[in-house]
Amino acid sequence: MAKLIRNRKVVEDSWRLLPPDATVEQAAEGDSIVPLSLWKSSREALIAAAGSGRLGVWLDGADEPGDIVADLDRFTIVAVRAAKFGDGRINSSGRLLRERYGYKGELRAFGELLRDQLLMLERCGFDAFVLRDSENLEDALAAFGEFSDQYQVSAQEPQPLFRRRLAAGR
């Protein structure tokens, strides 16, 4: 089984990520992360096929997270793909899903990602990461400790540094 980083630990991944041209039949095998296009075209069929099972959906950088707002409660996983290294739309998508749309389930980043992006993506609300094959996941965990603080607000830290400083009397 493939591995991924979830909540800063390397764990086995029991989910299957379906390709852009996936069908409802493929999704019916359970624990599938379906592409947004399939979700949009076959929503009812996917819900029926899943039954009481779990559902996941994935978005590309250009996809609009607002499109799945009404269904967020149905998803155990929402995944966002960086199709190219350096595609920073994923960072904004993560923040929108967490902060604006209040998504509480697993938020997974995958695609052309390096360990050097882990901490920032976590700050944007992601809690699960599938990195490029070339990355050693155990080594990559160190990246979460690279910076001890930040000026801005983040998913973990809703107060910017200046408000926290003030509260701490610094």
Add this chain to the structure above:
Amino acid sequence: MYQYDPIDQNLVDERVHQFRGQTSRYLAGTLGEDEFRQLRLRNGLYVQRHAPMLRVAIPYGMLASRQLRQLALIARRWDRGYGHFTTRQNIQFNWIALKDAPDVLASLAEVQMHAIQTSGNCVRNITSDPFAGIAPDEVVDPLVWCEILRQWSTFHPEFNWLPRKFKIAVSGSPEDRAAILVHDIGIAAVRNGAGETGFRVAVGGGLGRTPLVGHVIREFLPWQHLLTYMDAILRVYNLHGRRDNLYKARIKILVKELGPEVFARDVEAEWAHLRDGPATLIQEEVDRVGARFTQPAYETLAATMPEIEALIASDKGFAAWCRRNVHPHRVAGYAAVTLSLKKTGVPPGDATADEMDRIAALADRFSFGEMRITHEQNIVLADVRRRDLKALWDEAKALGMATPNVGLLTNIICCPGGDFCALANARSIPVAEAIQRRFDDLDYLLDIGEIDLNISGCINACGHHHVGHIGVLGVDKQGEEFYQVQVGGAQGTAASIGKVLGPAFSQEEIPDVVQQLIDLYIEQRDSDAERFIDVVRRIGIEPFKERVYGKADKKSQGGRGQLETAAS
């Protein structure tokens, strides 16, 4: 000068550590070339013609003498003994070996400096008015806002992988000396009728391949909302800016394609979700950041010094220097002084390590140990007692930095060009030099009056040629260096983009062309009060074209006609 607190320092130190790791992964072969490239760019390192080049941030141009001494040390120890001050208030070193880069960054961190986000597709060094905080015409001191923006932009989790680089400039005076309208975001700090501080926000300006003047999308943004509004602009850009074409990825293209009104509406819609959120600024924070700036201990002095005024009356050289390189100060008895890095024969903006040490000594002796790097690639000592002007002039002359040419033709803004830059189409430094040699008579220069001449070695426009009153652009014509000339560009509140005169010229022709433009200007001006740019605006560029190329019927004569395509 802003002083880091322990958290500021820690973040910079952690960045050095992170980069050390990235460099060793790359050198060990576990991090690919292209990925490492993106990471090193965010630390100011990119590969130039000779070696990796390191670009160090000088946030909003403010530099302390101990920092300049450290830059001198870096130049000696890891480079070839000099550095190049850029048009973006940075300093570049051209000869740093990659394996040394982490050590160089560590030595920068020792003096509260860094190279964070000086390159790559992220928010770059914030630039500002070199006279910030001391200009008599200033409405709002922009420095505290610059530092607040520096912190906001540093390692912003959401905006570290933008479609393209992103430049922000801040000004606090009605006269814009920070070229804010040719930045991705230009912020003018203003006061409203009730005396409250706020910002007029322009977006979508920029030079490069598609030069555009920015559009104001908000006339008055109350200061509390500065960061949430920035977040809104950047989010709209991050999500919707083009990522398919490098040349169309800047925010100016998005603003142009959507139209400024639609773009502004999108920003307002995004901001509606963010405004009044936790990132809303509070007075305590503005006060805290303000208090971390050291304040010069000004003495109470008379506004004028009889000895200095007498010397101005009797010594022509001193008078010329005072007129061009000495600038007014809001505190009586003080002045700001420009040390010129535009000596003929030296690449504009270059300084050797020894010069850096000596400039640092001048800053200690005359200006509270602080200075500013200007986007015109000079150095300003901002807090000089007027009574010290003569002593400073003598020292500056000895250093070859008293060329009284600020605002004049020979104060050329010039990028490193083909001598150093891998992207160049043509060399720019020898062109600057040739022009400076042609116009080396001070009386003549003073007679010509205020004029900006800017040179870029390629369309990336690091020498800001589009906003020079005269702009020179290096172009490539079948492997040969040629130069396009444009006139009518300007920075400041009446910013405009210059228009190309016509077919490109060879390097040798450029001084003559500039001479012809100047001659026509002198013939046409109403009085010396009418500057070159005023004449261009009044009579248009046609007469300038005619002067340079002759009447239309002569155009095809000589070898020039065949170059027409190269120039278009």
